[in-house]
Amino acid sequence: QPTTEPLPIRRLEESLINRIAAGEIIHRPASALKELVENSLDAGATSIRVTVKDGGMKLLQIQDNGCGIRKADLRILAERFTTSKLSTFSDLSHIRTYGFRGEALASISHVAHLSVMTKTRSDSCAWKASYTDGALAPTKPGQSVDPKPCAGNDGTTITIEDLFYNTPTRLSALRSSSEEYSRILDVLTKYAIHNPKVAFVCKKAGSPSPDLTTPSASETPNTIRLLYGHSIAKDLVTVAVSSQDPAEDEASMDMDEPEDDPEAWRAEAHITNANYQGKKMIFLLFINHRLVESSRMKRAFEAVYNGILPKGAFPFVYLSLEIDPRSVDVNVHPTKREVHFLDEEVIIEKISDAFTNALTLQNHSRTFEYQT
Ligand code: ADP
Ligand code: MG
Numbered sequence: 001q002p003t004t005e006p007l008p009i010r011r012l013e014e015s016l017i018n019r020i021a022a023g024e025i026i027h028r029p030a031s032a033l034k035e036l037v038e039n040s041l042d043a044g045a046t047s048i049r050v051t052v053k054d055g056g057m058k059l060l061q062i063q064d065n066g067c068g069i070r071k072a073d074l075r076i077l078a079e080r081f082t083t084s085k086l087s088t089f090s091d092l093s094h095i096r097t098y099g100f101r102g103e104a105l106a107s108i109s110h111v112a113h114l115s116v117m118t119k120t121r122s123d124s125c126a127w128k129a130s131y132t133d134g135a136l137a138p139t140k141p142g143q144s145v146d147p148k149p150c151a152g153n154d155g156t157t158i159t160i161e162d163l164f165y166n167t168p169t170r171l172s173a174l175r176s177s178s179e180e181y182s183r184i185l186d187v188l189t190k191y192a193i194h195n196p197k198v199a200f201v202c203k204k205a206g207s208p209s210p211d212l213t214t215p216s217a218s219e220t221p222n223t224i225r226l227l228y229g230h231s232i233a234k235d236l237v238t239v240a241v242s243s244q245d246p247a248e249d250e251a252s253m254d255m256d257e258p259e260d261d262p263e264a265w266r267a268e269a270h271i272t273n274a275n276y277q278g279k280k281m282i283f284l285l286f287i288n289h290r291l292v293e294s295s296r297m298k299r300a301f302e303a304v305y306n307g308i309l310p311k312g313a314f315p316f317v318y319l320s321l322e323i324d325p326r327s328v329d330v331n332v333h334p335t336k337r338e339v340h341f342l343d344e345e346v347i348i349e350k351i352s353d354a355f356t357n358a359l360t361l362q363n364h365s366r367t368f369e370y371q372t
Contacts, residue, residue, distance in 0.1 A: 015110075015133060018080075022107035023170050029056025029163060030183035032112075034291070035104035036158050037191050040064035042085065042097045043156065046198050046216050050188060053205040055180030057163050057171075065155040068120035071127050074147045078114060078131040080106040105158075106134050111170065113161040115139065119152050126152025187291075188212055189227050193318055194286050196223040220270055224318065228282070232316045235276040241354035242266035243347075263343060265323040267351050270316075273359055277313030284318040288325060293337040300348045304355045319351070 012020075026032050033056065040048050043066025053059035069077060076082045083102030108114050109131040119126035129147040130137045136145040164171035174180055185202060192200040192214045199216035203209070214223050225233035243264045272278070283298050285291070297319075305315045327342035341347075 018106075018110045018133065019167055022110035023164075023167055025103055025107045026111055026163075027170075028174055028183065029060055029180050030187050032056070032060060032104075032108055032160055032163065033062065033184050034187050034191075035108070036060075036062045036160075037188070039104065039158075040066050040156070041191070041195060041198070043067045045155065047155075048198060048200050050184070050200075050202040051205050052181060052184060052202065055174075055177030056160075056184055057174060057177065057180065058161065059205055060160040060163065060184075061157065063155065063157040065153065068123065068154060068156055069116070069118040070120060071123065071147060074116070074118075074127060074129045075136060077116065077129070078105045078109040078136075079134050082106070105131070108160055109134050111167050112163040112165065115159045115161075116156065117150065117152050117159075118156040119154050121154055125149045128152075185212055190284050190291055192227060193220065193223050193284060194289065194291070194320065196220050220318070224270060224316075228316065232272055232276060232278075232282075235272045236270050236316075237273050237358050239269040239271060239351075239354050239358045240267070241269075241351055243350075245350075245354075262324045262326055265321065265343075265347055267319060267321045267347075267354075269319040269351070269355070271318070271355060271358070272316045274308045276315065277309055278316060279314065281314040282316040286320045287328060287339060287341070288322055289320075291337070292339045294339055294344075296344065297348050297351075300352045301355065304352050304359070307356075308359055321347070321351075323347070 026035070029052075033050065037048060037050075040062060043064060045064035045066035047063075047065045049063045051059065051061040051063075073084070079102075081102045085097045085102075105114065105116075110133055113130070113132070115128065115130040117126055117128045126149070127147040128139070128150045130139040130145075136147075138145050139148070164174070181204070188200055188202050189212065192198070192212070196214070196218040197216060198214075200212060200214045201210050202212040204211070212227070214226055218226075221233060221236055221238075224236065243261075243266070281298070281302065283301070285294055285297065287294075301315070301317050309315065323341055328339060
């Protein structure tokens, strides 16, 4: 009710502030999972196994074989702004890891029950710890909060239980278990395509067979075949294009070393040819290995295919673009997926041209085949 008298302004309780902030980063099980997968990849894992109960609302567990966490770091692991990936401001401009803000585990600990089991190569046993509201917590009531030794493999297992148990509005905004689960599979599918050397497995707790599995040390087209099927994989064209490639109309003689040239970029894409006609566009975009969205790019590629596919038919496009980290804002909020970067128009145009070339070349060779 609107009042005529102003109400007193009060300071929110610390725990409430943290819970609200955490809800901004962790929207749903799939967003928690994305953070955890990125942590595992940052840790150099070659195997990532995910177990899910009730769409990730009851249980979301991720086991990796990465470098592990030092026992001495477990105390501050879930505190806000604690990270092993960034120490100075200038580090921000050449960040090579997914994480750097040290907010994911902290956020999760404010809105779920978080526990960690981890072992580094040099540890003689694994250590297990639980967290609540950013700090170590007893695993069982009455126990001490200290990490406990236990048996375990090298690597880290993160367990999230009862997501949003203390934030009913977030919980009620979630969809059905099956929809949340399909979002989880979607995130994993995309990361698996982008990381074909890493073995991914995802299953529901108690289910004998996984819903997603990829082998380790694979190649992109093979992973696409496994996860998107033969109909897409058989019609894929690989396109590589970079700022060093001479443009069509101006033979540029740019002799700069790619590393030093802030305008240098390169892209690798796997795109379907005119033989594949999907019902909707599948567009996977990674910029500097981050899963992002660019509606400008999507529109440009749609236009490329407009001239190639019949109306109502859509392509599969997977694009990995690497640009100078300084030309894309790494400080974007973790949940902000839509990105912009320097020279966007030029880069998009050059990639679109390369797509058109690759696709029309394909068409010619097909015609040629038919003629012989
Ligand atoms: P950030 O990734 O931004 O550093 P997080 O809250 O996601 O912040 O993680 C905090 C720290 O915990 C990381 O910097 C890393 O040192 C450690 N960590 C988290 N997950 C893992 C993992 N799976 N393997 C090894 N270390 C991890
Ligand atoms: Mg992280």
